[in-house]
Amino acid sequence: MMQHKHEIISSDKALREKGFRVTKGRLKLLALLEHSGQPLSIQQILTLWKGTPPNVTTLYRSLTSLNLSEVVRRIDLNTGIAHFEYTPDRPHHHHIICNDCGTIEEIAGCSLRALEKEIVHSSKQFKNISTHNLEFFGHCIRCTKI
Ligand SMILES: [Zn+2]
Ligand SMILES: [Zn+2]
Numbered sequence: 001m002m003q004h005k006h007e008i009i010s011s012d013k014a015l016r017e018k019g020f021r022v023t024k025g026r027l028k029l030l031a032l033l034e035h036s037g038q039p040l041s042i043q044q045i046l047t048l049w050k051g052t053p054p055n056v057t058t059l060y061r062s063l064t065s066l067n068l069s070e071v072v073r074r075i076d077l078n079t080g081i082a083h084f085e086y087t088p089d090r091p092h093h094h095h096i097i098c099n100d101c102g103t104i105e106e107i108a109g110c111s112l113r114a115l116e117k118e119i120v121h122s123s124k125q126f127k128n129i130s131t132h133n134l135e136f137f138g139h140c141i142r143c144t145k146i
């Protein structure tokens with residue numbers, strides 16, 4: 001369903017580049033996110049974790065610092081629960097989410113740079129925009145057939 005035809009950046013390289021120590025726990029976490037191919041919640045990560053899982057607080061802290069360094073990206077799927085996805089070898093993109101079954105599809109590319117310029121231009125207090133988060137919600141084909 002989701003395809004990423006981009007240069008593969010290994011998670012240990014991504015960690016080193018962002019100044020993280022390469023630990024077994026971090027590698028395991030990133031491998032899990034990378035192989036799932038879609039954003040995961042902390043609960044989903046713990047369910048998929050093989051072996052003794054880290055505690056929730058440690059995991060949350062780890063994901064938060066990885067998010068700030070853009071090794072993972074935090075995504076809001078309107079569920080009230082943070083989801084995280086692996087980002088090093090994936091260009092900036094958005095998602096479309098089914099309101100009924102939660103199916104997530106990635107939207108390739110982003111055409112919002114022009115909008116960013118417009119926003120900065122009309123803003124009184126901001127000089128630039130560094131990034132944005134935007135997800136789309138609707139109904140998938142399967143759910144509209146029922
Ligand atoms: Zn659906
Ligand atoms: Zn994604």
Ligand SMILES: [Zn+2]
Pocket residue numbers: 092093094109110111112132
């Ligand atoms: Zn975008």
